[in-house]
Amino acid sequence: MINAILTIAFRDITKLLRDRTRIVGSFIFPIIFIGVLGTSLQQNLGKGLGYNFLVFVFVGVLAQTLFQSTAAGIISLVEDRQNDFSQEMFIAPISRYSILLGKILGETLVSVVQIGGVLIFAFIIGIPLQISGLIRLIPFIFMVSLFGGAFGVMVMSNLADQKSASQIFPFLLFPQFFLAGVFNPIFNLPLPILIASRIAPMTYAVDLLRNIYYWGTPEYAKVVLFSPILDIAVVVTESILFLVIGTYIFVRNERNR
């Protein structure tokens, strides 16, 4: 079982490192979000906020990239089922749980590699980042990434018999960018949006990373929504629920078509 999980995870990482277009492509969104959206908002609206808006967007994009990249990797598992190596995994005498765990681990590592690029970019354009805050983030980066993977399993298992999984997925993901306040402060929201924002899993992923990064800084109270305990509780509980329920549905439906 460990063998299979490691193999599947290792393959994902190898694949990423060999595929230069994919590496470059994975930097484009964060760079647009931080470089274009972040800097323009900072220039035009950021003055009266009392905190550096670019740093705020950077940490948000970090959470969003980790969450999204792992989730999308899991969704691709269903899409690829009729193609390339996924067929090879599904026909092997290994449990479906190993496939999902290996895939989540692999996509987590992939997304961690990807945020390395985002970090380099942030330093190049001179975002004033605190090294101590970044170091504190390391364990939580994995937590958020696994959370994204669990969310991906949940979505995939419910769309498993549809080819459209990857077409529906953006609609489940894109609104969360704004509901979770990746680029936008979300302290005051109209009621319906407030409810949606509190439901969106990404909200807690973004808030968790901001909690950890801004811990002990003067800006802390201005950028963070909930206590770190609440964020961790939500992320961990939902991760487990999504994984268990999602995997159960996936395994049950996989052969029952």
Add this chain to the structure above:
Amino acid sequence: MAMDNNHIIDVDHLVKRYKKSDRNSVDDVSFYVEKGSFFSLLGPNGAGKTTIISILTSLLSITDGTVRIAGFDVEKEPHKVRQNIGVIFQNPSLDLNLTAEENIRFHAVLYNLFPFSPSYSLMPKEYKKKVDELAELVGIQKELNKPVKTFSGGMKRKLEIVRSLIHKPKVLFLDEPTTGLDPISRHNLWQYLQDIRKKEDITIFLTTHYLDEAEGSDFICIIDNGKIVNEGKPQDVKEKLIKKYIVLDAKDRESLKAEMESYKWNVEGEGPFKITIDKTGQDHIKKLHTPLTYLDIHNPTLEDAYVEIITKNKNHD
């Protein structure tokens, strides 16, 4: 119990109805495959070939009936079934970004033959020896460490086949393996498969559109609309269905016709004439005295038989 009769595959009253469908995609199908034989499943698109192969390879659940592969029930012991089969899918299942060796290594680890290792140099000697053997068999010793995307279509297929042999499967399933290959690659691949079959004593289960590929099988099964419409040795299927005939002609057609009518042969046409025969046609030709200008003995191909079976079946609907 299934093993004592030399059957490696036993399909018994198999029914498959997809969840959202109102008809059976596979409708009460029974057949068996003998150990070490070459079995072909033929049928038009949508006949149920892919559904059957998905069930036999444990990827799809059964609605009714039982399927046993190498003595294991596909519903109850899918892991055991998977350990005993190799599958070559219609779409190549190689990872194109990985090298040939990595593709083989990952397969070997997924089948629990060796512990995982991120690099070739750390793999056990036994594995390296095996890879060298396989590479030689396919003739890719030099390309072993090149990404698979640089390989030709025929080469990729061969690599998939050697990869699937590493865990010593008892049955090799090939789902339209030569689709998209040029004639020479097709020919090579077949020669190679026949070699392997003899060397490894493996059972081959083939689905194909190219009927000439099935011509060499020990047993064929033709399905249409989810039902078996014909089965047997290719020779028998052909003979049962299509009568052999001779086509002949002469300058003096009147004389030839009169001669043939005197023997009470079943003659069609006004020249050239077509007569159906049972055996070689030798006896018929010997009896004729009119000088012939044209003579052709028609031996039906499997394709002729197939077309007739499928068209007949359509007319019944």
